[in-house]
Structures are given as C-alpha cells and as structure tokens.
Amino acid sequence: MAVFLCTVALRCLLAWEDAALRVPAGSGVLPPKFISTVWVSLPGGLYIALLLSLSYAFRKRIRALIARLILFVLALLFTLSISLGLSRFPGSSFPEGGQNLSTLGRSGLLLSEADTVMVLLEDPAARDGSRVVSIPGRSLIYQEVPLGPGNTILSLPPVFFSRDNPAFLENLFVDISLAAGQFQTRLGEGLVPFITYTGALIFLLLSLGFMLNLSVWPLANLFLGALAFRGILVLDSFLNSREIQGFIGVYFENRLPGFLISPLAFAGMGVLLTLYNILSFFAWGRRAADEH
Numbered sequence: 001m002a003v004f005l006c007t008v009a010l011r012c013l014l015a016w017e018d019a020a021l022r023v024p025a026g027s028g029v030l031p032p033k034f035i036s037t038v039w040v041s042l043p044g045g046l047y048i049a050l051l052l053s054l055s056y057a058f059r060k061r062i063r064a065l066i067a068r069l070i071l072f073v074l075a076l077l078f079t080l081s082i083s084l085g086l087s088r089f090p091g092s093s094f095p096e097g098g099q100n101l102s103t104l105g106r107s108g109l110l111l112s113e114a115d116t117v118m119v120l121l122e123d124p125a126a127r128d129g130s131r132v133v134s135i136p137g138r139s140l141i142y143q144e145v146p147l148g149p150g151n152t153i154l155s156l157p158p159v160f161f162s163r164d165n166p167a168f169l170e171n172l173f174v175d176i177s178l179a180a181g182q183f184q185t186r187l188g189e190g191l192v193p194f195i196t197y198t199g200a201l202i203f204l205l206l207s208l209g210f211m212l213n214l215s216v217w218p219l220a221n222l223f224l225g226a227l228a229f230r231g232i233l234v235l236d237s238f239l240n241s242r243e244i245q246g247f248i249g250v251y252f253e254n255r256l257p258g259f260l261i262s263p264l265a266f267a268g269m270g271v272l273l274t275l276y277n278i279l280s281f282f283a284w285g286r287r288a289a290d291e292h
Contacts, residue, residue, distance in 0.1 A: 003045050003049040003052065006045075007044045007045040007048070010041075035086055035089055038082075039086055039180045039183070039184060040176060040177055040180045041180075042079065042082060042083070042180055043176050043179035043183065043233075044176050046075060046078075046079055046202075047205070047229050047232075047233065050071060050075060050202070050205050050206065050229075051222070051225050051226060051229055053067075053071050054067070054068075054071070054206070054209045054225065055218065055225065057209075058209070058213045058218075058221070059218055064209065064277075068206045071202075071206060072199075072206055075202045076195070076198060076199055076202055079198050079202075080195065080198065083184075083187050084187075116133065116134065116135055116136075117133075117134040118131050118132070118134075119131060119132040130142070172230070172233075175233045175236070175237045176233070178236070178237045178240070179233060179237070182197065182236065182240055182262075183198070186198070186259065189259055193259035196259065196260065197259065197262060197263050199263070200262070200263035200264070200266035200267045200270070201232075201236070201266050203266065203267060203270040204266040204267070204273075205232060207269075207270040207271075207273040207277070208229065208232070208273060209225075209277075210273075210277045210280070211224045211228045212224070212225045236262070239261065239262045239265055240262055245258060245261060248261050
C-alpha cells in the first residue's frame with residue numbers, strides 16, 4: 001500500500017506540473033484528474049511492490065512457495081479492491097473547473113513548437129487573445145482571433161523549461177498507461193475476465209522470482225529483477241495490441257474467447273519458468289550434496 005500511495009502522489013505531482021505549464025494554465029484542482037491518475041498508478045505500484053516483496057523474501061530466506069502464495073493472494077486482492085473502488089467513481093463524475101493556476105508569463109510571451117514561433121500579444125491567460133505566428137519561409141501571420149476548424153480556439157504549446165524525457169522513460173510511461181487501460185477494460189468486461197487476467201499476470205511476475213536470487217549481491221539481483229519485470233510490461237503491451245489479438249483470434253478460428261488470450265500466454269510462461277525454477281533447485285541441491 002505504501003508503494004502504491006507513493007506512485008499515486010508522484011503521478012499527482014506530474015499532473016499538477018502538466019497543468020501549470022499549459023497556456024492558459026489548467027485547473028489546479030486534482031479531483032477532475034485524480035481517478036485517471038490513480039488508475040495509471042496501479043500497474044506501477046503492483047510491479048514495484050511485487051519486486052520489492054520478492055527481494056525482501058529472498059534476503060530474509062523465507063520459503064519461496066509460502067512467500068509466493070501469500071504475495072499472490074495479497075496482490076490479487078489489493079488490485080481487485082482498488083479497481084473495484086475506482087470503478088465506483090468514474091472521472092466524469094467530478095465537475096471541471098475550480099481554482100485555476102496562474103498562467104506563466106505576460107503579454108509578449110514567445111512559445112515555440114518545432115520551427116513555429118508564436119508571440120502572444122495579450123495576457124497568456126486569455127484563450128482567445130491575439131497572437132503573431134512565425135512560420136519558416138512565410139511572412140508573419142497576425143491572428144486577431146485564433147480560430148481553427150469549426151470555430152475552435154487553436155491550442156498553444158506548453159511552456160518549456162527542460163529537455164524532453166529520455167526515450168526509455170517515455171516508452172515506460174506509455175507501457176504503464178496501456179497496462180492501466182487493460183485493467184480498466186478487463187474490469188469493464190466483468191469480474192471473471194479481470195481476475196483471470198490479473199491472476200495470470202501476477203503469477204507470471206512471481207515466477208520470475210528466481211531472478212532475485214542469481215547472485216550474492218541483493219542490489220544486482222534487484223536490478224536484474226527490474227529488467228525482467230520491464231520485459232513483462234513490454235510483453236503485456238505486445239500481446240494486447242489489436243494486431244496480435246486479431247492474429248491469434250484468426251489462428252484459433254475464434255474458438256478461444258478474446259479475454260483468455262493474454263492470460264493463457266502469461267500462465268503458460270509462468271508454468272515454464274516455475275518448472276525451470278524447480279528443476280534448477282533440485283539440480284543445484286544434488287550438486288551441492290555431491291560436493292560434500
């Protein structure tokens with residue numbers, strides 16, 4: 001729970017930062033985006049909590065079977081309870097508005113996006129304020145009322161203070177968002193699809209526990225486990241893509257329900273990894289006995 005709350009707090013700070021950097025600034029009230037923020041935080045909290053729990057279990061030499069059984073039950077109940085709680089409060093139930101953050105800058109603010117530069121001639125807080133647009137190879141464009149198709153106000157790029165996030169972080173955030181969308185989709189399909197999907201995913205993650213006992217250095221094991229969990233996150237996005245779901249559905253001639261495709265893949269991989277773990281345990285145990 002502590003890990004989950006930390007991830008929620010971090011996502012809320014990111015949402016507040018995103019609202020503050022917009023022109024005009026977005027709402028400074030978190031409830032309109034709080035539910036979606038918690039949904040996005042759920043996969044990250046689940047992965048991190050399982051990783052740290054497995055590492056702690058190995059360092060304290062808790063029996064693997066007992067530790068994984070307890071973690072499986074707790075993780076499944078935790079994910080189910082949080083998801084059911086969030087489903088009771090859809091984000092649309094919160095009214096938009098509230099106290100807005102102060103928009104950064106004054107009249108004359110320059111905003112750039114790619115090679116296009118916009119000069120705001122009025123207070124940046126005014127959505128329909130006049131502006132001058134500079135496009136390479138063209139003369140300056142004066143927009144007294146910046147209207148687009150359908151008389152919509154043309155949006156402005158955010159205020160930019162820092163470099164873009166590294167590509168691996170952007171990919172990580174995208175995969176986490178896709179995983180959160182899967183939780184929502186499965187819960188919308190019913191409890192059985194949700195429990196099947198979540199249980200198979202947790203089982204696969206727990207079957208990777210041997211990665212946290214490969215060496216005598218706990219920090220190195222934790223790093224290897226994090227890489228393995230990152231691979232499962234990528235696999236989750238890959239298996240649940242529309243193209244793969246359609247290909248597998250055609251391959252089985254639609255005799256396999258769609259909600260079972262990913263869980264069966266997760267469960268099959270988890271079984272193989274568990275068998276490998278068991279065989280390795282007996283092989284190393286026999287080897288150690290022979291050496292003595």
